[in-house]
Amino acid sequence: MSAAFPAAAAAIVAAGRRMDALGWVPATAGNFSVRLDDRRLAVTVSGRHKGFLTPDDVMVVDLDGVAENPAQRSSAETLLHCGIYRRFPEAGAVLHGHSIANTVLSRAGGPSLTLAGYELLKVFPGLPTHDASVDLPVVENDQDIARMQRGLDALWDAMPEGMGAIPPGYLIRGHGSYVWAPDMPMALARMEGLEFMLRCALEERSLR
Ligand SMILES: CSC[C@@H](O)[C@@H](O)C(=O)COP(=O)(O)O
Ligand SMILES: [Zn+2]
Numbered sequence: 001m002s003a004a005f006p007a008a009a010a011a012i013v014a015a016g017r018r019m020d021a022l023g024w025v026p027a028t029a030g031n032f033s034v035r036l037d038d039r040r041l042a043v044t045v046s047g048r049h050k051g052f053l054t055p056d057d058v059m060v061v062d063l064d065g066v067a068e069n070p071a072q073r074s075s076a077e078t079l080l081h082c083g084i085y086r087r088f089p090e091a092g093a094v095l096h097g098h099s100i101a102n103t104v105l106s107r108a109g110g111p112s113l114t115l116a117g118y119e120l121l122k123v124f125p126g127l128p129t130h131d132a133s134v135d136l137p138v139v140e141n142d143q144d145i146a147r148m149q150r151g152l153d154a155l156w157d158a159m160p161e162g163m164g165a166i167p168p169g170y171l172i173r174g175h176g177s178y179v180w181a182p183d184m185p186m187a188l189a190r191m192e193g194l195e196f197m198l199r200c201a202l203e204e205r206s207l208r
Contacts, residue, residue, distance in 0.1 A: 002060065008034035008042035009055040011184040015095060016044075018188060020051025024097035024195065029176065031075035033094045034184060035085055039063055043081055046073045076145065083149040084180050087156055088168075091180040093187040098176040101198035106138050106171040108205075113138055113171060115197050123193030124168060136194075137170040148172070169194055 002008075012032045019025045019032075030050040033043040040062050044050065048057045060068040063086055065078040075081070081094045105113060115121060116133035124134060137155055142148040152170070159166050168190060169179040179194055181187035 002036045002040060002042075004034075004036045005042055005058075005060065006055070008036060009058040011093070012042060012044060012058050013053045013055060015093075015184055015188060016050040016053040019095070019097050019191070020049075022099075022192075022195070024099040024191075025050040026098060029098035031077050031081070031096045033075075033078075033081040033085075035092045036060065040068070041081060041085060043074050043078055046075050079145045079149050080152070080178060083152055084178070087153070088166075088180065090182055091168075092182045093184040094178065094180045095187045095191045096176055096178050097191065097195070099195050099198070101195060101202045102171055102177040103174060105198055105202055106173045106175070109138060111138055112136060113198075113201075115201070118197045118200065120193040120196050123190050134167050136167055139170060139172055141173050141175045 011034055015032050019030055024030065028047050028049055031044045033041045035041050040060055042058050043061055045057045045059055059072040059074055061074050061078055063082050065074065065082050067074055077096060084091050084094050112135040114133055114135050117130055119130045121127045121130055121132050121134060139148065139151055156166055168181060169177060171177050177194060179187055179191045181190050
């Protein structure tokens with residue numbers, strides 16, 4: 001067991017309570033992880049209610065999604081977490097939620113959702129002003145998670161290089177959002193900022 005595991009599990013349990021209080025992890029939806037070292041992560045066990053997690057609901061997998069303890073079953077979406085850690089060395093924590101706003105908006109549009117002019121855009125790296133625009137990718141939902149991750153890798157391959165060029169998140173159509181950051185407090189801040197902007201976008205549509 002990694003020395004980093006207890007703190008990682010505690011951060012994941014607390015994130016679950018926060019996400020549940022905000023209504024973003026209904027039923028057993030959502031999954032969370034924290035990077036432990038250069039080859040392992042702590043991730044939620046599959047099928048648990050994320051508002052009532054204990055450290056026993058967190059387990060260790062490697063960057064291929066292979067469980068350290070084969071008796072435990074990690075999140076159905078573990079490979080999406082692994083895909084983020086493999087691609088982005090700065091990623092230290094990953095959050096996934098199913099909010100009403102991310103579900104409705106991802107069903108309504110095309111291959112990306114543009115967020116522009118919001119003060120809260122500053123929660124994303126490289127955006128010091130509201131006077132900016134982020135194209136958040138929207139990928140198709142797929143129960144074959146390995147195939148979904150291959151699609152994400154192809155998408156990221158096609159994006160321009162450079163700091164801040166790739167948004168630290170994406171939506172899955174009709175499913176939910178993924179966000180990552182160097183640590184769990186920052187990941188929560190990005191998730192809250194993103195969900196705030198999505199809620200605003202949804203409300204603006206209902207005013208039209
Ligand atoms: C409650 S259905 C949601 C799942 O299919 C999945 O999308 C999800 O977010 C939670 O799955 P889990 O395996 O618990 O990590
Ligand atoms: Zn999900």
